[in-house]
Amino acid sequence: MSRIALILVCLALASPALAQQRLQVVTTTTDLRSLTEAVGGNRVAVTSLVPPNFDAEEYQPRPQDVLRLKDARLVVRVGLDYDLWLDRLLAQTGRPEIDRGGPAYVDASFAIAALELRGMSVGPGDGHAHGSGNPHYWLDPGNAEIVTGTIVEALARIDPAGASVYEANRAAFVAKLASKLAGWQARLAPLKAFPLVAYHNSWPYFARRFRLDFAGFIETKPGVPPSPSHLAGIIEMMRARGVRFVVREPHEPDRDVAFVASKAGATVVTLAASVGALPNAVDYISLFDANVDALTKASAAR
Ligand SMILES: [Zn+2]
Known part of the structure; x- marks a missing residue:
């Protein structure tokens, strides 16, 4: 075997291993997946539970969602009662570290100023969505700056070696967003x-x-x-x-x-x-x- 062929074989064998080493992150939505990828770069592998073009507010979790959560190093959700169905999945997963309040649990609505706030949260059983405020906050690009800040903090907590990379990725993303916004x-x-x-x-x-x-x-x-x-x-x-x-x-x-x-x-x-x-x-x-x-x-x- 030539030296180049040998190198190619080694690379082919090494790349799945590298993919395995990436930090497995599970988000509820595709928007949070994209924002996590923007700051995580090639240190993370992100899966969104809700597939593209599904109504996340009406999502019916599937059996494979529990399996995905079992492998997750970090979980990122929308919060504000948008993805309430995640709580049942997290309970089934039985991993306190990714459950509410755990070190690997991120509610991306943290520090977001919610609009259309209501006094009392309502559950999904009463036939309408938008319990404790309008949850579609990611549709303001200004809020992406806050959300990526929250995600970077969590990533740096569980992967301190990558902290400076996450910060640099976020700075580049926020700068790009600002220029697009104008x-x-x-x-x-x-x-x-x-x-x-x-x-x-x-x-x-x-x-x-x-x-x-x-x-x-x-x-x-x-x-x-x-x-x-x-x-x-x-x-x-x-x-x-x-x-x-x-x-x-x-x-x-x-x-x-x-x-x-x-x-x-x-x-x-x-x-x-x-x-x-x-x-x-x-x-x-x-x-x-x-x-x-x-x-x-x-x-x-x-
Ligand atoms: Zn809605």
Whole structure:
């Protein structure tokens, strides 16, 4: 065997071993996976429990999720009652270190200023989502700075040798995000004048950052499909306020969205509320690129 062939064989044998040495991180969502990858770089291997383009608020855990958690060195969740189903999985896993309060457990909503806060948390059994506040906080790029800070702290705690790498990765990511943000804000500025309607209220953090005005929602309450009287009220409001755009996420039912849009003469815009929900939203930064593209295209076509 030539020396080069021998080196190639050695590399092939070594790479699975290297992959094994990576810190196994499990996140509930694809957005947290992308943010963890951004700061963890090649020291981590990250799995998201909820597959792309699933509604994480309605997720039904699968048997393999418990197996994934058994191997996890770190668990990262959205919190704010968004992924309540994780608690049952963590209990089944029987590893206190990754359970609430454990050293390898990260609630990414820590230090986030939540919007639409309510006095009392409600469980998933009462038929609607958004218990203790609106949980879609990752849709403000400013909050990614806070979330990556929380993740870096946890990674450095369980892998102190990588601490400086995690800090450097985060600094580079935050700088890239800041430069992208200016462009996104400039491109969305013309939409400030036009109120929007969405199927589900995923958008208050996005709206605050980009100064958009979501005037109403097709769902009667978060997680509750619309009643005919609610739909009629939304259509009336859209006509009165001149709402031109209805935002839909790909997993949401098309029928009610199409009905409302046609009755009010509005355009349907499909946006991704999570990484992977649209084919071009492959990571955290391209999630915003995809949404800004979709909104500016729809606006230009009117
Ligand atoms: Zn929601």
